[in-house]
Amino acid sequence: MLPSLIVLDDFLADPHAARRRALALDYDPKFKRGNYPGLLSTNPLPIQGLEASVSKIVGRPVxxxxxxxxxxxxxxxKADKGKSGVHVDPCFYSGILYLSLDEHCRGGTDFFRHRRTGLDAVPGDPARIAATGYADANALIEDVVNRDTTNAARWERTTRVPMRFNxxxxxxxxxxxxxxxxFGSSPETGRLVHLMFFAAG
Structure with missing residues (x-):
């Protein structure tokens, strides 16, 4: 069974080089996808051996x-606003690598329980979804996640993983x-992360 959450410090051997490469990418507002706050890099930042490393960590090929x-x-x-909040990622496994320096880091990544349903995730099999009263995962996501995504009163934070460089x-x-x-007022002081979305290998 895949772990629900893994936290690994000092992941990259040379995180400052990765940060420099990340800051050198283009963040064109026209490339933005989705309702999240902030900007997405127009090009990826490949990390050599990433999939092999993560496969070893989680015990499953990705x-x-x-x-x-x-x-x-x-x-x-700090000034960036989005149209979405609490969400799920449509993939097999997710990862976030923090590239903000420690002196700039604020917050992190938060996990929540939905107050009305008591759920903290979309159940992983049809029987468990049916037990929630929803016909399928899409119906649950629409009524719980999409409906309440930005309504803070509908969610209880259960876990916060604080940001830390690397x-x-x-x-x-x-x-x-x-x-x-x-946070921050410039790319050098802002919230900078590397996003990972894995499929089963």
């Missing part, structure tokens, strides 16, 4: 998930989660 922003970076400043978190993507708020 590969880049198609049609996702796997290996792209996201930059979010910290990697890996987690089951169907858990209800959200990024902490953006």
């Amino acid at each position: 590969a880049p998930a198609p049609d996702t922003t796997h290996n792209h970076c996201r930059l979010t400043l 910290r990697l978190i890996l987690f089951k993507p169907w858990q209800f989660h959200n990024a902490g708020p953006g």
Whole structure:
């Protein structure tokens, strides 16, 4: 069984080089996809051996998930606002590598329980979904996640993984989660992360 959450510090051997490469990417507002706050890099930032390393860590082979922003970076400043909040990731497994320096880091990644239903994730099999009263996963996501995504009163935070430079978190993507708020006033001081979306290998 895949772990729900893994936190690994000091993941990259040379994180400052990765940070420099991430800051050198283009963050064109026209390339933005989705309702998240901040900007997405127009090009990916490949990390050599990433899939092999993550496969070893989780004990299952993984590969880049198609049609996702796997290996792209996201930059979010204090003034950036989005139209979505708590969400799930439609993939096999997710990861976030923090590339903000420790002196700039604020918040992190938060995980939630939905107050009305008591759920903290989309159940992984049809029988468990049926037990919630929903016909299928899409109906549950629409009524719980999409409906209440930005309504803070509908959610109870259960876990916060604080940001730390060169910290990697890996987690089951169907858990209800959200990024902490953006911070900083420039790319050098903002919330800078490397995004990972894996398919089963």
